[in-house]
Amino acid sequence: MEIGSTLLRGNVCFNKINPLRSSDCWLPAACIIKARSAMDVALALLIVTTVHANFAVRSAGHNANSGFSSVGQQGVLLDLGEMNQITFNEDNSQAFIGPGSTWDEVYGALEAINLTVAGGRSGGVGVGGLILGGSLQSLFYCSFH
Ligand SMILES: Cc1cc2nc3c(=O)[nH]c(=O)nc-3n(C[C@H](O)[C@H](O)[C@H](O)COP(=O)(O)OP(=O)(O)OC[C@H]3O[C@@H](n4cnc5c(N)ncnc54)[C@H](O)[C@@H]3O)c2cc1C
Numbered sequence: 001m002e003i004g005s006t007l008l009r010g011n012v013c014f015n016k017i018n019p020l021r022s023s024d025c026w027l028p029a030a031c032i033i034k035a036r037s038a039m040d041v042a043l044a045l046l047i048v049t050t051v052h053a054n055f056a057v058r059s060a061g062h063n064a065n066s067g068f069s070s071v072g073q074q075g076v077l078l079d080l081g082e083m084n085q086i087t088f089n090e091d092n093s094q095a096f097i098g099p100g101s102t103w104d105e106v107y108g109a110l111e112a113i114n115l116t117v118a119g120g121r122s123g124g125v126g127v128g129g130l131i132l133g134g135s136l137q138s139l140f141y142c143s144f145h
Helices: 038-050 103-111 127-131
Strands: 005-008 031-034 054-058 075-079 086-088 095-097
Touching: 038 075, 086 103, 095 103, 103 127
Parallel strands: 031 075, 054 075
Antiparallel strands: 005 031, 086 095
């Protein structure tokens, strides 16, 4: 059974997807699961909760608090960065945005159809974290930011 892509420390790709963005905020996980679908997330959560493993969830990892979207060497990081699809229904009245999308990706996709949304002011902030209670929402986002 395969769940997204799973990387253990020592894997050559491990540091590429877990760059040292911040030594305080991004603790080094023992294992990273990069989910690609809701089913991946469900399976990963089933496994980590069954074995009582420490785990953390990351959308874009912008939260500045240590351990919020990272977990130390005894834990599993569930990374949603590849769940970043942005699609629209037929008449563009509904958008379907993956939690791993960043706000610059969302603004870009909406701008292409002459729409926008009140989201994060800094483009690299993730949709998942901000929607669940992130801060600094910018009501009047403009492309100068
Ligand atoms: C340098 C910096 C600049 C910032 N600039 C801005 C800004 O311009 N505008 C703004 O609005 N905010 C800004 N913020 C704050 C930001 O909105 C919040 O930190 C937000 O939580 C980040 O969202 P994220 O998805 O990137 O974070 P993450 O760090 O990935 O997630 C934040 C929290 O939510 C949880 N979480 C994330 N996704 C999910 C999910 N799908 N399911 C369950 N739990 C989840 C994580 O476990 C973590 O606890 C900034 C923060 C920093 C550090």
